[in-house]
Every structure is written in C-alpha cells, then in structure tokens.
Amino acid sequence: MSADTTDRQPVLDIRGLCVDYGYGDAATHAVIEADLTLHRGEVVGLAGESGSGKSTIAYGATRLLRQPGVVTDGIVRFTPDAGKPDETIDILEASPQQLRAIRWSDIALVFQAAMNSLNPVMSVQAQLIDTLAAHGRGASRRERIDRAGELLELVGISQDRLKSFPHELSGGMKQRVMIALALALEPQVVIMDEPTTALDVVTQRQIMEQIMGLRDRLGFSVLFITHDLSLLLEMADTIAIMYAGRIVETAPARQLFHAPRHPYTAALLDSFPSLHGERTVMTGIPGSPPDMRKPPAGCAFADRCKFALDRCTADQPVLSSPAIKADGRRQVACWLHEENELPEPLAAPEPAVQAAGAAPEGGSK
Amino acid sequence: MTDANPETQAVPVVNRPRGEVVLEAKGLTKHFKVRSKPQRGQRRTRGIVHACEDVNLTLEAGRVTAVVGESGSGKTTVSRMLAQLTKPTSGTITLEGKPAKGYGLRAYRHKVQMVFQDPFASLNPVHSVRYHLARPLKLHKRAGAGKEALAQAVEALLTRVKLAPTNQYIDKLPHELSGGQRQRVAIARALAAGPTVLLADEPISMLDVSIRLGILNLLGELRDNEKLAMLYVTHDIASARYFADTMTVMYAGRVVESGPSLDVTDNPQHPYTRLLLDAAPDPERETPATMQARGSAPSLIDPPSGCRFHPRCPLALPICSEQQPPDISVGEGHVAACWLRHDDYKNTTTTATAGDSPA
Secondary structure (H helix, E strand, C coil): CCCCHHHCCEEEEEEEEEEEECCHHHCEEEEEEEEEEEECCCEEEEECCCCCCHHHHHHHHCCCCCCCEEEEEEEEEECCCCCCHHHCEEHHHCCHHHHHHHECCCEEEECCCHHHHCCCCCCHHHHHHHHHHHCCCCCCHHHHHHHHHHHHHHCCCCHHHCCCCHHHCCHHHHHHHHHHHHHCCCCCEEEEECCCCCCCHHHHHHHHHHHHHHHHHHCCEEEEEECCHHHHHHHCCEEEEEECCEEEEEEEHHHHHHCCCCHHHHHHHCCCCCCCCCCCCCCCCCCCCCCCCCCCCCCCCHHHCCCCCCHHHCCCCCCECCCCCCCCCCEECCHHHHCCCCCHHHCCCCCCCCCHHHHHHCCCC | CCCCCCHHHHCCCCCCCCCCEEEEEEEEEEEEEEECCCCCCCCCCEEEEEEEEEEEEEEECCCEEEEECCCCCCHHHHHHHHCCCCCCCEEEEEECCEEHHHCCHHHHHHHEEEECCCHHHHCCCCCCHHHHHHHHHHHCCCCCCCHHHHHHHHHHHHHHCCCCCHHHCCCCCHHHCCHHHHHHHHHHHHHHCCCCEEEEECCCCCCCHHHHHHHHHHHHHHHHHHCCEEEEEECCHHHHHHHCCEEEEEECCEEEEEEEHHHHHHCCCCHHHHHHHHHCCCCCCCCCCCCCCCCCCCCCCCCCCCCCCCCCCCCCCHHHHCCCCCCEEEECCEEECCHHHCCCCHHHHHHHHHCCCCC
C-alpha cells in the first residue's frame, strides 16, 4: 500500500504551518513550519512525545484551536474532490460557511477520550441521528435511524445497542461509537488523536484492524496521532516524527523502521523493548524535551543527541533529503547529513520498498 | 538495613542473597461487595466482584516479578493487597517469614513500599521535593538526629535515584519537574523508608516513551545493587519481558500462566498469554498478526464457570467450561493453568495447537 501513494493526489496538504500559544513576546511556538501531506486513502502517522505539538498540528490545520492558540502562518490546502483540483480551498482562509460545509462531512475527528466526547445524557442513537440531521442527511427520521444502525454495524456493534447510553458501553465500544460518528458523513479525511491510548492492547488491536478494514473499503485518509511509534510502524503508510514543535523526519513506515535517519528517530526506536530475541540493555533517551517557552537556539534535540556537532547548538537544521539517497519521499532535519560520514546507527542501507511488509495489502485499493 | 545511622543511607548495606524469598502471598483472594441503588419497581441488587482469586506470588530479593494483564484482570488489586492497602478476603501474606498480620502497619510499610502510576497525582503539589523525602525519613526514623543529618539523607536519596546535582532539585515543587523527574522523586520517597520490597504499579505508563526505559533501568539498578525485591505491575508485556525476571499473567482475577519472563513470552503455554502477545504492537512482524481470540474480559460479578477464559478461547474443550484448570508445570518454574496442557487432554489438542505454535 505504501508503494503507490506517490501517484495519488494529496487530499490535505499542510505547508509551513506555525501555531503559537499566547501573543506577542509571551507566545510559545508550539508548531514551527510544519509540512505534512495526506494523500487519498493514505494513513499518515504523526508521532512524538507529549508537548511536541502533534495534536496542535491537527487542531491548527482544522481551525479547532482554542484560545490562546493562534495559527500565525501557513497554508492548509484541502481538495474535496479527486477529479477537481481547482476546487481546492485553503482551510485557514475559508469563510465560516465554507468551514461548516467541510467540517465533519469532509474532515472528521476522533478524540482520545471517547468517554468525554460522547454526551452522557443522550443515547447513542440520538447522537448519531443528530449528526446526520445537522448535515441534512437522510430524508426522514426513520431513514436516519436506519443509517445510525448501519453505522454501528460498520464498527462491529450490534444494532440493539442504539438505545444505549454511553455509560452502558465499555471503553472500547465507546471508542467505536466515536469512530462510527466520525464516519457517519463519509468523510475523506479522518483525524485520529490517540484513539486507542486508553484501551487495552487486545481492544486496541481489534479497533485498529477495524479502522484499517474500513479505510480499505471506504477509501478515506487517516491522520493518526500517537506517541506509540511501534503501533504506527505496523499500520501507517508514512510516518512523520515530531520533536519540540518541528517535524524532524518523514519517511515511509518500513524505511523509517529499518533505516532511521534522524538521531531522535533512532533513539525513539530504541525505546521500545522488543518481544523477540536476546534481552539487551536499552537506554531510552537521556534528559527530557526542552521547555517550549524557552526553546534552544539550534536543533532542539542537540542536548540529548549522542552525535551533536558544534553547529547543532547554533543553527536550526531544515528538512531536506537525507545523505543516503532514497526515492525522494524521505526528509530529515539534521546537520549530520551534511557531514562526510554518518554515525553508524543512522547509516543503515535503505530497505527495498516493495518487500514482504507491503505485499499483504497489495490487493487493497 | 534497619540501622538508623545516616552513613548507611547513602549506600545501604545489603547482605541479602539474591533469590531469597522476601514476600510471599498464598491463596490471595479479594471479593468486593457491590450493590446497586434500588431502581423503580426493582429490588436492590447485591453482587460480589470476584476481583482476585487464589493468587500465589513470591517476591525474591534482587528479582523483579511482573504481573501482566488487561485492565480489570486484578493486577492492581494484588499489589494493593501486598501493600496492605486492601484487606484480602482470604489468603495469607508472609513477609520475611513472619505473617504480615504480625507486623504493625508502620513496621510493615517500613519494609514494603509502593510506587504509583501517576507521579502527577502521587506528589503533593504544595510541598517541595525536600518535604516529600524528609517526611518518610523522619516517620521511619531513617535519618540521624539533627537537621544536618536529615538534609544529608535527603541528598543521598536524590543521588540514588540519579537526580544530580541534588541542589538543582531539592527545593523544587512538583510542577517544576518533568514527569520522569517526578517519578524519580516518588521512587526516592519509597526508598526513604528503607524498604526491602518495592511494589511498582504501572510506574512508567504515564510517562513519555523516551524516558520510560530510564525509569525501568533505574529500578533495575536498585534491584541489582540493593537487592530489592520488586513487583512490577503492567499491561505492557514487552516492557515486562525487558525488565522482569519472572512474569505472572493474570486474566479476570486469576493467574493463568507464570514463569521466567523469557520462557513465558517466547514460549507461551496459555492461549490468553498468546493473545496478549499477538495483540501487542510489534514492528518486527512481517505479516499482520492474526488474533486467535476476540471479545473482551468477562464480568467479574458473574465470572464464567471453569476456566474464566473459555468463552473467548479458540481452543476451548468441553471440560474448560466445567472445571477450573489446575496449575500444570510446563517447564522449569513455568506453570500454566490450562486444560490443554493436562496429560489427559494433551493428545486431543496437538492438532489444534500445531498451527499456532510459536515461531
């Protein structure tokens, strides 16, 4: 599935997005010049630690930021129809009417805490048909109720749960209801912000399988935000790694896993104990992320980086092609790639693109 | 270890051999009574949550025992009973050969300390690091007389949890520290009582991924250097494999499998352990995992008969729904409570299990 994403058209294209919290001199730069492209039918994973700005990107790009969050710069191009690239709009410039037309019907969100997103005093059915009615779907109440039942079946909950209230459902079921709600209007983009973090591993995998199956059937794109890189590596086509407000590396999932190019990515991969092989001592990453109120001058990762050069603490590296050439879709922001020789952990050879990992999904659209 | 001399604080004297049993729980059972408010036209219903049933567990000096399971499996109830925060319905806890009931609560806590999941909630926001550490030192009479000795003991604790230079942290308030630093303070606070047993309930699940291993490695050093006996409660089987010497897998209040960590994860003998391993994210997997079982954990008010996993088990036999499986030895120190491993049923299942035997 990762092999043919380049042929697809972008559906959501974020360029140079900057988000501040606060104003003027007191502003904290939470997201700095973020570029991210979501193609049709693609699953893009956005990974980073808490406070790295990964959720802020999603809320900034969809204009859902609350005060004192402000989008200070950037373009978010949304192309609603694959055949009509000239209908592209910039979400950041869109009028309230345009926004209202896009929101939920084209771009939907699934939040982390489903228990807080569902209305506790409304039945599942009422919440589903409310959404349908608000966007003018279904000719009658009867039709909307039928559609609500279909939606629940879609996410693997039986129709007789329609009359249930949120407190009568388990955590996994509530999260599924949220996914059903997000898919109610057949959106083209679904943004998922840590949708499975509060769930048990077995439930998490069941929901992930369901999301991926629905993606294959309905063809929507997913922007998947999580701190769990190991989960992303299994399901995402492309992964972007964030650190201290900046995207520091983007690459197809397999390539990122087998050949990380940024020291932070490499260290992050070394923070997940394996389920196989010898037990070896792993170090994690010493230190802690920088205080975003007082960002360091150069690369924000420099003081935790094993390979930091003098230059790293002075100049900010920019996203560019890594030293070891790939198929053009990899980018990394690290000065080490301008040196003659890369440190060994960052110099793994590029894995073959269409290897075993991509094969099972080859049949999907 | 019980010496109140401050010199022994910095580097605790340990003459305990690795592997000596420090804390032992036998037949630990907890039933919580629940009752609902009377509904219109209905009677008040009463029920019992069978949170934890007949759990045996030993904690050994210089070893980490992990308890792994999903939420609701009873793993936290076990750790709370071991800490005497929850009174067991039945079963015995023995600390250093003496029944836990024989100790006063303070004497018991002097030996058994807990590290909690959320360092944002377990530290008091209005008190400094110094206060958090000095108080248990005073209560357990772990520092010598005088302010000077107390300050030294606090600094020694901070050094032990690698918060150095200590003057950078000692007068900070919790909100001035990062999550990892806070958890280190929480660990130092537990160490302040001079315990021989540390019960860590999900100590890393609230922390950022990049600093989790740092905390586990710190706990590992305390295990190795100070021969602490440790309980590591977690839902993350990969971190239990990394950190723990032995592992106990719980499902719906019962232990389903236990043994040396690597034996359990590399050669799981209970279908539930297999399910947990299949469900865990694993980027090294070349083909997507196929989970043999689905569904979610049963209600513990009315738990399934026989093996509690049988309604979800892909390999369940008729006997599984009738009788609780006995503990069956499947390797050195490796025990699984599963009828499929029983001599009488082994042959009926060899064909069924052949397909999903571990690679």
